[in-house]
Amino acid sequence: MVRYKKSEEKRKQILFAAFQALSELGYDSVTLQTIADHAEVSKGVVHYYFGSKEAVLVELLEWLTAKISAKEQAAVQEQPTAAGKLKAYIDSAFPGPAKNRSFYRVYLDFLARASRIPVYREINQRFYDNCARISTEVLTLGQKEGIFAKALIPDTTAPVIRAIIDGCLIQWLMKDDDELHAAYKESCYEAVMKVLRV
Amino acid sequence: MVRYKKSEEKRKQILFAAFQALSELGYDSVTLQTIADHAEVSKGVVHYYFGSKEAVLVELLEWLTAKISAKEQAAVQEQPTAAGKLKAYIDSAFPGPAKNRSFYRVYLDFLARASRIPVYREINQRFYDNCARISTEVLTLGQKEGIFAKALIPDTTAPVIRAIIDGCLIQWLMKDDDELHAAYKESCYEAVMKVLRV
Amino acid sequence: MVRYKKSEEKRKQILFAAFQALSELGYDSVTLQTIADHAEVSKGVVHYYFGSKEAVLVELLEWLTAKISAKEQAAVQEQPTAAGKLKAYIDSAFPGPAKNRSFYRVYLDFLARASRIPVYREINQRFYDNCARISTEVLTLGQKEGIFAKALIPDTTAPVIRAIIDGCLIQWLMKDDDELHAAYKESCYEAVMKVLRV
Amino acid sequence: MVRYKKSEEKRKQILFAAFQALSELGYDSVTLQTIADHAEVSKGVVHYYFGSKEAVLVELLEWLTAKISAKEQAAVQEQPTAAGKLKAYIDSAFPGPAKNRSFYRVYLDFLARASRIPVYREINQRFYDNCARISTEVLTLGQKEGIFAKALIPDTTAPVIRAIIDGCLIQWLMKDDDELHAAYKESCYEAVMKVLRV
DNA sequence: AATGAATGAGAGTTCATTCAT
DNA sequence: AATGAATGAACTCTCATTCAT
Structure with a gap:
């Protein structure tokens, strides 16, 4: 099930950022932007790697x-x-x-x-x-x-x-x-x- | 403890509608409109009775x-x-x-x-x-x-x-x-x- | 042009209240409610006497x-x-x-x-x-x-x-x-x- | 004084559109939508560049x-x-x-x-x-x-x-x-x- | 004559998503 | 691979207006 070999590390980085953001802010306040901020990447990157916000979660x-x-x-x-x-x-x-x-x-x-x-x-x-x-x-x-x-x-x-x-x-x-x-x-x-x- | 001039009964009706809507749809999907729909009142009424969505919840x-x-x-x-x-x-x-x-x-x-x-x-x-x-x-x-x-x-x-x-x-x-x-x-x-x- | 003989006084009261409210709050912030509050009447009264907010102004x-x-x-x-x-x-x-x-x-x-x-x-x-x-x-x-x-x-x-x-x-x-x-x-x-x- | 990363030119375009809209319609009638229409951009763009309607004005x-x-x-x-x-x-x-x-x-x-x-x-x-x-x-x-x-x-x-x-x-x-x-x-x-x- | 509960259109704002670069 | 400008749908909230009482 390894979909993106090369960038598996970046996916982990974004997931961990999502975890931190979600823990801090909660479901209603977490946005792709806040996830991207925690991961220190651009908003587009999150989409690029996961396809949708729902998929990240x-x-x-x-x-x-x-x-x-x-x-x-x-x-x-x-x-x-x-x-x-x-x-x-x-x-x-x-x-x-x-x-x-x-x-x-x-x-x-x-x-x-x-x-x-x-x-x-x-x-x-x-x-x-x-x-x-x-x-x-x-x-x-x-x-x-x-x-x-x-x-x-x-x-x-x-x-x-x-x-x-x-x-x-x-x-x-x-x-x-x-x-x-x-x-x-x-x-x-x-x-x-x-x-x-x- | 007569806090509200406005019909206490209607407040209960709206609260129960909010409960039903929340139970069905969940926090992110519940809106003032869906609460109003469940209570069979207009959107404005919910605000009129509670002041804000947060207050309803x-x-x-x-x-x-x-x-x-x-x-x-x-x-x-x-x-x-x-x-x-x-x-x-x-x-x-x-x-x-x-x-x-x-x-x-x-x-x-x-x-x-x-x-x-x-x-x-x-x-x-x-x-x-x-x-x-x-x-x-x-x-x-x-x-x-x-x-x-x-x-x-x-x-x-x-x-x-x-x-x-x-x-x-x-x-x-x-x-x-x-x-x-x-x-x-x-x-x-x-x-x-x-x-x-x- | 005396349209409402009996209640001319109340019209003046509301107009003066509108003046005070407008002076304090400005055009965008003045509402029928704030005018009614300044006149110490209900919101409905303002409508009753003037027909519309625009007419008051x-x-x-x-x-x-x-x-x-x-x-x-x-x-x-x-x-x-x-x-x-x-x-x-x-x-x-x-x-x-x-x-x-x-x-x-x-x-x-x-x-x-x-x-x-x-x-x-x-x-x-x-x-x-x-x-x-x-x-x-x-x-x-x-x-x-x-x-x-x-x-x-x-x-x-x-x-x-x-x-x-x-x-x-x-x-x-x-x-x-x-x-x-x-x-x-x-x-x-x-x-x-x-x-x-x- | 490079305050904005976002295209300074587009900001000017929106400001001029706001000027036109305001001149035509006046303060109470001007909306983000009318400003956006005059600037021939979407409503979201105005917010994106200025953060709020107030800031535009x-x-x-x-x-x-x-x-x-x-x-x-x-x-x-x-x-x-x-x-x-x-x-x-x-x-x-x-x-x-x-x-x-x-x-x-x-x-x-x-x-x-x-x-x-x-x-x-x-x-x-x-x-x-x-x-x-x-x-x-x-x-x-x-x-x-x-x-x-x-x-x-x-x-x-x-x-x-x-x-x-x-x-x-x-x-x-x-x-x-x-x-x-x-x-x-x-x-x-x-x-x-x-x-x-x- | 007077009230204020009820309505709903429309406002500002947010944000997932798209896409040109 | 990566960015962030752009979009517009959908949200909460405001308020003039209506109307039953």
């Missing part, structure tokens, strides 16, 4: 969710035990106030769109599937280790884990207080543990 | 969250036991596919804005405070009854309960499948119970 | 110029000598900073319109004719008294006298300095005297 | 008054004698019915605004200062030559000269008769001469 969601998935996947795989994996997953989902804020601001914009527009929903679905894959991996290993309840069905439990993560981070985002980040992370971890434990 | 969030809070509060208070209250709270938060879809679509739009714009954040904070009040009521009663863990601190536990509710409903919304509504509700209930139980 | 110019003409006419007729009449005329045209400012602001708005719209031009022409009548009266008396040049033809000299008055007051208005009012009045008087003297 | 007044000043200045400097300079100044201020009409229509609109809005007043003040400079030059030379009264103080006399010019041209404009242009010019010249003569 779709690809941004794709890129963002893929990056998050990869990061979380990698973090979990480094750990040998279920407990370690779960801890790594939550740590990965709560990298810190700055990163969580910029990502969740943008992600909420996308979720709002995804609730109405299929193309965004499909991309988000792939993200959710990846999250479920990670959760399932952790859960089944924990069941084998005997630390998680055997009765839990991965297909129904996995979404709840992501629900708790997203729900906690949204709550934190709305408090707008960096100091509380650690507490929300801890609350999230405790909640997930209680849901999974024997 | 702010008041819509206020109205929506107040309505939800009142409904949940009432449902919980009808029940005498902690178990009954918790069930009533979750039932109230999961009234059904149609209602949940229309509300959460709009609510996600507002959350995205609230992450950047103080006036929306403040309104949402009042909503969260009401949710926390309900959760605390349920939790402390359950602790007295002995069905919930005594060690749980209301201040840190309450937000997690709403996080699970919102998280589960967002997951469901993204699946876009009415059939799954009951299952997500059940998962949510189970998760909250596990978080609270002794 | 046309009648305002008529009323204003008639009032000025009458005042100047009266002042001049009180004086027996040509010198006294001229002094009275200039005094009457320079009643003071506050009055000159409010009138000339509005009058400039009307002159701008009069340069394009016949109905305003005709009203202004009647005003100019009255000014010319006064000037002619002063001039011919002065010629009889031997203090003004016999060679001056009233028809060509009269407009110049008003030109000097208007020109000086516009210059003063643009300086926006109340302190200079007396100096501009003196300059105006001197200039007119030099134009008329033997 | 402010720059128009600046451009117009600068042009008039330059023209009058040049005309006066060509003449060696005070009498010649004065004649050249008046000739320059009375270029003919068509030019005087279009300029004074627009200028009256600006004077009305200048009486309330500082930015317009400041621009007009610069114009008045230039007029005063010219008048002072003519006056002091005439005093040296012995044809103008030695007692005249330039600072108080100069504004009166412009007052007579503006006053006469406004009187002429209100008559709306091209035939009278020459007579008003003559009257103006005579009046100024009488004010200055020994």
Whole structure:
């Protein structure tokens, strides 16, 4: 799916600029001009590389969710035990106030769109599937280790884990207080543990 | 509190029209014209009653969250036991596919804005405070009854309960499948119970 | 021409309010609402009495110029000598900073319109004719008294006298300095005297 | 003073179109669309070059008054004698019915605004200062030559000269008769001469 | 006689998109 | 490959006017 080999780097640069602009300004205020400004290119370039504003945003969601998935996947795989994996997953989902804020601001914009527009929903679905894959991996290993309840069905439990993560981070985002980040992370971890434990 | 000389009823009519329009079309596509169309009034009337598009939206969030809070509060208070209250709270938060879809679509739009714009954040904070009040009521009663863990601190536990509710409903919304509504509700209930139980 | 006997007083009230509003806000910013606010009546009343916004303004110019003409006419007729009449005329045209400012602001708005719209031009022409009548009266008396040049033809000299008055007051208005009012009045008087003297 | 990257020529084209549109239609009737139509560009271009309608008008007044000043200045400097300079100044201020009409229509609109809005007043003040400079030059030379009264103080006399010019041209404009242009010019010249003569 | 709710045409402005260079 | 001038559709907002009460 490498459409523009030569200029793949510039596409990344524009996507990252779009991410920054979107995070700062929000959906209604972001324009091709502000994206171009953040990328330090001309307005025409954004069009040249993506064809339309909509295409930039779709690809941004794709890129963002893929990056998050990869990061979380990698973090979990480094750990040998279920407990370690779960801890790594939550740590990965709560990298810190700055990163969580910029990502969740943008992600909420996308979720709002995804609730109405299929193309965004499909991309988000792939993200959710990846999250479920990670959760399932952790859960089944924990069941084998005997630390998680055997009765839990991965297909129904996995979404709840992501629900708790997203729900906690949204709550934190709305408090707008960096100091509380650690507490929300801890609350999230405790909640997930209680849901999974024997 | 008689703030408006102008017919309070027409204001409600316009707010409800705005809710419908926003739910259908989303933030970027909703215009004063589409709101007016849904309310079956002229474009000028919306301005006449609210002064600006922004004012309509702010008041819509206020109205929506107040309505939800009142409904949940009432449902919980009808029940005498902690178990009954918790069930009533979750039932109230999961009234059904149609209602949940229309509300959460709009609510996600507002959350995205609230992450950047103080006036929306403040309104949402009042909503969260009401949710926390309900959760605390349920939790402390359950602790007295002995069905919930005594060690749980209301201040840190309450937000997690709403996080699970919102998280589960967002997951469901993204699946876009009415059939799954009951299952997500059940998962949510189970998760909250596990978080609270002794 | 007394169209509404009973309510002639309210018409005056509205016209005066329109004058105040226009003087304060200028042509582009004055609305029926601001006129109604100044008159302390409802917006509908202004329409009811005048039929349209344009009609208010046309009648305002008529009323204003008639009032000025009458005042100047009266002042001049009180004086027996040509010198006294001229002094009275200039005094009457320079009643003071506050009055000159409010009138000339509005009058400039009307002159701008009069340069394009016949109905305003005709009203202004009647005003100019009255000014010319006064000037002619002063001039011919002065010629009889031997203090003004016999060679001056009233028809060509009269407009110049008003030109000097208007020109000086516009210059003063643009300086926006109340302190200079007396100096501009003196300059105006001197200039007119030099134009008329033997 | 290279303030604009965008084609300076196109800016001039739009300013001239704005002048034509304003002269024809007047302040209340001139819109970005009519300006764009006169300039034979799209409505968006006017915004693109000036940022706002207000900015077009402010720059128009600046451009117009600068042009008039330059023209009058040049005309006066060509003449060696005070009498010649004065004649050249008046000739320059009375270029003919068509030019005087279009300029004074627009200028009256600006004077009305200048009486309330500082930015317009400041621009007009610069114009008045230039007029005063010219008048002072003519006056002091005439005093040296012995044809103008030695007692005249330039600072108080100069504004009166412009007052007579503006006053006469406004009187002429209100008559709306091209035939009278020459007579008003003559009257103006005579009046100024009488004010200055020994 | 008086009100002000309702209308909708039209204003200024924004911005994705196009395209000549 | 890159630019930014140009376009015009669509937006929010204003306001004279109408009209039921």
